[in-house]
Amino acid sequence: MSDLLNTAFEKIHITLDEAQHDKLLSYMEGILEYNRNINLTSITDPEEFVMKHYVDSAVICQLKEYQNAEKIIDMGTGGGFPGIPLAAVSPEKRFTLADSLKKRLNVIENLCGRIGIANVETVHGRAEDIGRNPAFRKQYDLCVSRAVANLSVLAEYCLPLVKTGGYFIAYKGPDIEEELGAAKKAIRILGGKTDRVEELHTEMFHHNLIVIRKVSETPSRYPRRAGTPGKSPIR
Numbered sequence: 023m024s025d026l027l028n029t030a031f032e033k034i035h036i037t038l039d040e041a042q043h044d045k046l047l048s049y050m051e052g053i054l055e056y057n058r059n060i061n062l063t064s065i066t067d068p069e070e071f072v073m074k075h076y077v078d079s080a081v082i083c084q085l086k087e088y089q090n091a092e093k094i095i096d097m098g099t100g101g102g103f104p105g106i107p108l109a110a111v112s113p114e115k116r117f118t119l120a121d122s123l124k125k126r127l128n129v130i131e132n133l134c135g136r137i138g139i140a141n142v143e144t145v146h147g148r149a150e151d152i153g154r155n156p157a158f159r160k161q162y163d164l165c166v167s168r169a170v171a172n173l174s175v176l177a178e179y180c181l182p183l184v185k186t187g188g189y190f191i192a193y194k195g196p197d198i199e200e201e202l203g204a205a206k207k208a209i210r211i212l213g214g215k216t217d218r219v220e221e222l223h224t225e226m227f228h229h230n231l232i233v234i235r236k237v238s239e240t241p242s243r244y245p246r247r248a249g250t251p252g253k254s255p256i257r
């Protein structure tokens with residue numbers, strides 16, 4: 023198992039120290055144990071888990087926008103992805119993991135307490151409400167999100183949380199042209215500007231990271247009421 027984690031992270035140029043390695047191993051074991059009773063992931067094979075949850079989450083460590091960020095929020099974290107692998111490899115950064123499902127956050131909190139992942143706090147709520155709360159709005163250098171919504175909806179969830187000059191990075195699959203085109207207006211209205219799309223290939227996945235810079239304040243009417251962004255995305 024030790025080789026599995028080290029070898030996988032080396033593929034993305036990350037050398038785990040012993041503490042990071044043990045935390046990641048314990049977290050995976052914990053998630054797989056909880057997963058028997060609470061639906062956290064469909065991936066139960068450890069090798070697949072390491073590639074699709076850990077390596078996939080940690081790919082952004084190569085990006086300067088990640089390296090320069092101190093306060094990071096993961097919107098719609100589910101079982102802690104991408105937030106937990108990032109927090110484990112970057113103990114100097116502070117992470118907020120947000121989700122609308124409290125029982126998933128309880129699992130994250132229990133495991134972080136047990137394992138000693140100390141740079142993570144969780145926030146329970148819908149992105150639309152969290153984004154209007156002054157404790158979270160405009161508070162982050164970087165917002166990340168994976169597998170939560172299409173890009174125009176996601177921009178409304180995530181951009182309000184980012185400071186002007188900060189970034190929002192969306193983890194997306196291989197075909198994003200159409201989604202990116204449809205989200206162009208939303209990104210602009212919400213104060214964002216697409217900086218670039220980073221294509222990432224490994225033998226297990228082909229991903230696009232959409233890097234959006236926040237260039238101006240999000241107008242105060244966004245995010246709209248809970249449910250509205252999903253029902254009528256900005257077009």
Ligand SMILES: C[S@@+](CC[C@H](N)C(=O)[O-])C[C@H]1O[C@@H](n2cnc3c(N)ncnc32)[C@H](O)[C@@H]1O
Pocket residue numbers: 097098099100101102103104120121122123126147148149150167168169170179
């Ligand atoms: C498919 S899961 C993805 C979880 C994780 N990001 C991953 O990649 O494994 C989507 C998560 O987003 C959360 N979610 C969906 N809509 C949300 C919203 N409006 N506000 C907060 N969380 C939301 C769900 O509760 C769920 O845990």
